[in-house]
Amino acid sequence: MYQPVLPGLPIASRREVLSQFWSIDSLANGRSNIFEDDVYFDYFEAQCRLARQYDHPEIRICTQRNICDIVCRLKAGEGRETIKASLSLKSNSMDENEEFLNNVIDLTVRLWLMVHVGNVQRGVTGQTALSWREGCLKDCVAAHFQHQRVLTDLVKFEKVFNARNIERIAGVTIRWTPNLVDHLKFIEDGKKPVLNIFHYAAFLNYHRDGDFFPSGFIDETLRTLKLLLPTHDRDSRKWFQKQQTKLKLDPTAINCGQLKLEERQIDHFNFWHDRLVVLKQFFDDSSPRTIKQWWFDDRKRVQWFWVAILLVVLTILFGFIQCIEGGWQIWKAYHP
Structure with missing residues (x-):
């Protein structure tokens, strides 16, 4: 019997995901409510519900057992074709149904790395997809998340530079994204500029001891959350808590800490360097257009x-x- 991934994932299944994905023993934590505020599993279940709509109607492929097995194979460096061949053998020779095999592999990558791969039309529109059709996934991820230091502008991040003020002073819409590829992506071609922020801090901490992402990438991504969501800024905390209640964001995003003065330099960022430079330039160049924005703008005291x-x-x-x-x-x- 296959074990389908069902809505309302049981605690035992969540513990298995943590163990198989990141070798985390949640029982050692000793807390009965360890998953109470973990919105990652809300994302997990939503992705599984979506994938089941495109699963094989007779031979279910999107099962937790297959997902955990694919993660182990991805860690071992196996390519997409090798994994599909293994799934095909387990699923009674499904060579003619390659689409279903690709579906579960793409689902696994989205669950394990929170990186959107596969057909964007099947998921939430507006997300940037990482193209991975062949070869080792780790090499593909490393090629995408590499140092971005094309822009040479020297910028300094003052304390006023945070997500709350970017929204209130510069008139930017904050879009909370579950796609790590879109983190800090700034879109200015619409009626109102949009900034994407990846808020799953608990998920990032799951990957801190792993080696699948490039070295230093996870820690730097957490530092961007410290920059935009400073823990000890009372106004930022109140603003985020309102957002969190309304949109069910990861509550640990506002508890990452905040950067010291020497850490608020652009040279301390490599992977997100260029996106931060573009965002800071827009923030500095923006002029308040409404009375409310004028009131909140204290950049030029x-x-x-x-x-x-x-x-x-x-x-x-x-x-x-x-x-x-x-x-x-x-x-x-x-x-x-």
């Missing part, structure tokens, strides 16, 4: 100080003029 001084002087001047005008009118009233 010196200018605001002189504007305030000017307003005070003008207020006193106009008040003085009104006093003189009022006195003149009273004098004219008694001396027509």
Whole structure:
């Protein structure tokens, strides 16, 4: 009997996923509510429901057993064709149904790496797909997530540069994405610019001790969350908690910490270097277009100080003029 992946994944199945995917023994944690706030498994179940719609109607391929087996084979460096051949033998010679085999392999990659592969039309539209049709998946991932240091602009990330202010001051829509490929992708070609942020911090921590992603990639991605969602910034925390309640985001994203002064330099970022440079340039060049944006914009405190001084002087001047005008009118009233 096959074991289909069902909605409401049982705790035992979740523990097996952690063990097979990342060699994590959740029982050693000693917490009964270890999965209570883990939105990764919400993503896991949603992806499985979607994949089952395209599964073989008679011989189910999208099972947890097959998914865990594919992860082991991907870790061993097996290519797509080798994995398909193995699945075909296990599924009573399904060579004529290659589409179903590709479906479960693509599903496994999305679950294990949270990287969108496969036909975008089957998933949530608007996500960028990583093209992997042959060869070792690890080499494909390394080729995509490599150092991006084409832009040479020197930028410094002030404390005001965070996701909350990017939305409120620069008028950027924050889109929370489950696709690691789209993290920090900035889209400016629509009516309103959009910034994609990958918020699954717990998932990133699962991969910290692994070696499938390029060395340093996971830690740097977590640092981008520290930059955009600083833990000790009260306003950022309140803003994120509202987003988290409404959209069911990973609550640990706001608990990653925050960067020290020396860590807020662009030279400390390699994989996300160019995307951060583009985003920071847009933030610095953006001018408030609404009264609300003007009110929240405190990037140029010196200018605001002189504007305030000017307003005070003008207020006193106009008040003085009104006093003189009022006195003149009273004098004219008694001396027509």
